[in-house]
Amino acid sequence: MKVLVLSMTKSKFQKKKFQISYLLRLCDLARIFMNYLKLIRYKNLLIIILMQVLIRYGLFLPLGAGVSLSTFQFALLVLATVFIAAAGNIINDIYDIEIDKVNKPKKVIVSKSISEKTAFNLFIIFNIIGVGLGFYLSKQIGEGSFFGFFIVTSALLYLYATFLKSMLLVGNIMISLLIAFSLILVGLFDLFPAITFMNQEHQSFIFGIVLTYSFFAFYIHLMREIVKDIEDIDGDKKGELNTLAIVIGRKRASYVVFGMGVLSLFGIIFYIYTNLYNYTIAVVYFLLLVLAPLGYFCMKILDAKSKPDFSFLSKLLKIIMLFGMGSLLLYTFVIN
Numbered sequence: 001m002k003v004l005v006l007s008m009t010k011s012k013f014q015k016k017k018f019q020i021s022y023l024l025r026l027c028d029l030a031r032i033f034m035n036y037l038k039l040i041r042y043k044n045l046l047i048i049i050l051m052q053v054l055i056r057y058g059l060f061l062p063l064g065a066g067v068s069l070s071t072f073q074f075a076l077l078v079l080a081t082v083f084i085a086a087a088g089n090i091i092n093d094i095y096d097i098e099i100d101k102v103n104k105p106k107k108v109i110v111s112k113s114i115s116e117k118t119a120f121n122l123f124i125i126f127n128i129i130g131v132g133l134g135f136y137l138s139k140q141i142g143e144g145s146f147f148g149f150f151i152v153t154s155a156l157l158y159l160y161a162t163f164l165k166s167m168l169l170v171g172n173i174m175i176s177l178l179i180a181f182s183l184i185l186v187g188l189f190d191l192f193p194a195i196t197f198m199n200q201e202h203q204s205f206i207f208g209i210v211l212t213y214s215f216f217a218f219y220i221h222l223m224r225e226i227v228k229d230i231e232d233i234d235g236d237k238k239g240e241l242n243t244l245a246i247v248i249g250r251k252r253a254s255y256v257v258f259g260m261g262v263l264s265l266f267g268i269i270f271y272i273y274t275n276l277y278n279y280t281i282a283v284v285y286f287l288l289l290v291l292a293p294l295g296y297f298c299m300k301i302l303d304a305k306s307k308p309d310f311s312f313l314s315k316l317l318k319i320i321m322l323f324g325m326g327s328l329l330l331y332t333f334v335i336n
Contacts, residue, residue, distance in 0.1 A: 032113075035109055035113040035114055036114070036122075038107070038109055039089070039090055039093060039109045039110070039114055039119065039122070040086035040089050040090060040126075041086075041089045044085070044089070045082050045085055045086060045089075047318070047321075047322065048081060048082060048085055048179075048182050049078055049082060050322070050325070051182065051183055051217070051325050052077070052078050052081065052182065052183065052185075052186050053078070054325055054326065054328045054329065055183055055186045055187070055210060055213075055328065056069075056074060056186055056190060058328040058329045058331070058332070059206065059209060059210070059328050059331055060186075060190060060191070060206065062331065062332040063206055063331060063332070064202070065190075065191060065194075065199075065202065065203060065206045066191070066194035066195065066196065066199045066202075066203060067190045067191065067194055068141055068189070068190055068191075068192075068193035068194040069141065069189060069190045073137060073140060073141065074190065076133050076136065076137045076140075077137055077185070077186065077189055077190075079129075079130075079133055080130045080131075080133035080134040080137060080150060081130070081182055081185065082130075083126045083127070083129045083130030083133065084126070084127065084130035084131065084134075084150060084153055084154050084157065085157075085182070086126050086130075087122075087123050087124075087126035087127040087130060087154065087157065088154075088157030088158070088160070088161065090110075090119055090120075090122055090123040090126065091120075091123045091157065091158055091161040091162075092157075092160070092161040092165075093109060093110045093119065094110055094116060094119050094120060094123070094161070095161045095162060096161075096239070097110055097111050097116070098235075098238065098239060099232070099235040099236060099238060099239040099241075100235065101235070102234050102235035102238050103231075103232040103234065103235035103236075104232075104235075127154050130150060130154065131150045131151060131154055134146075134147055134149070134150030134151075135147045135150070137189070141189065141193050142193065143189075143192075143193055146188065146189065149181075149185065149188070153178060153181070156174060156178065157178070160174055160175055165241065166239075166240065166241045166242055167242060168242045168243070168244065168247055169244060171225075172222055172225040172226060172229070172243075172244075173222060175221070175225060176217075176218045176219075176221040176222040176225060177218060179217055179218065179221045180214040180215065180217050180218035180221075181214070183210060183213060183214040183217060184210060184211065184214050186210070187206075187207045187210040187211075191203050191206065191207055191210075192207075209328075209331070212271070213324070213325060213328065216268075216321075216324050216325075217321060217324075217325065219260070219264055219267075220264070220317055220320060220321045220324065221317075221321065222260075223257055223260050223261065223264070223317055224314055224317040224318065224321075226243075226244055226245070226253060226256065226257050226260075227257055227301070227310055227313050227314045227317065228310075228314050229243040229244060229245045229246075229253070230245040230250050230253050230254060230257075230304075230310050231307055231310035231311055231314060233245045233246060233250060244256065254301050254302065254304060255302075257301050258298055258301050258302055261294060261297055261298040261301065262298055264294060265291060265294055265295060265298065268286065268290060268291060268294070269291070272286050279330075281330060282327070282330045285327055285330060286327065289323040289326075289327075290320060290323050290324050290327070293316060293319065293320050293323070294320055296316070297313060297316050297317065297320065300312075300313060300316075301313055
């Protein structure tokens with residue numbers, strides 16, 4: 001009897017040990033998976049996906065635009081964009097290892113959690129997938145020349161990581177333009193091939209809205225790039241980068257961003273007055289979710305001194321951009 005009890009106890013202990021081992025293995029896998037997600041900066045990629053989805057499903061389809069892409073083809077466009085952007089994030093982290101050890105030592109992925117060789121292999125694989133999907137999609141819609149957009153974008157992201165970001169404002173402007181282009185890309189692939197003599201005016205009107213929001217995304221992201229440079233000034237100095245914050249100093253760079261913020265406030269107010277003034281829901285949305293946070297940003301940027309201050313302001317600009325893009329959903333009500 002005693003032997004039987006001991007045998008049962010040992011069996012339960014082994015079972016418990018196996019369960020704990022299994023859970024630990026799952027935790028390790030989850031940690032590894034999260035490291036890869038952080039490497040590609042999945043939150044930024046989700047924002048790109050959201051913006052492209054809003055363009056198509058919050059603007060094109062509700063306003064009756066002629067579209068050329070099926071749901072599957074649109075998904076391919078989004079995936080191509082995301083894979084190329086992810087590749088750009090990876091190569092940027094590879095070249096920023098030493099800088100990131102100063103700017104964000106606890107968030108360094110390459111060389112700590114993921115080897116540099118593995119990261120570079122992922123960069124190659126993601127680029128091949130993204131460009132390959134772009135090539136397939138361009139052929140599918142009969143616009144083979146559009147394939148060039150993906151190649152140029154991939155090349156520019158590599159050039160940005162290797163040396164363009166070290167040039168005063170050049171890297172900031174270029175990466176902001178690529179963010180804006182991710183929106184324009186939806187219009188190029190979805191609207192342009194569907195243009196006819198009958199719908200040309202309507203298609204042009206909708207594409208004009210896309211260009212307006214692309215400029216908004218470009219401008220706010222450019223402000224955010226400069227704020228991030230102010231935040232990361234110590235590591236950027238070590239990396240011998242030539243950012244605005246390094247060239248003219250933290251305080252003067254903050255004044256530049258303040259000026260940009262004030263200009264954006266006036267620009268958005270002008271846009272509301274000329275296009276949305278008669279639509280209460282749109283005016284209230286912009287006042288509460290775009291203008292108010294942007295005004296708060298302008299006040300806080302003048303007082304910001306520490307790294308956490310600029311980190312907060314960088315995140316605030318990201319939220320402002322998201323709310324700004326979210327206003328695309330209002331056009332269904334406004335036009336109707």
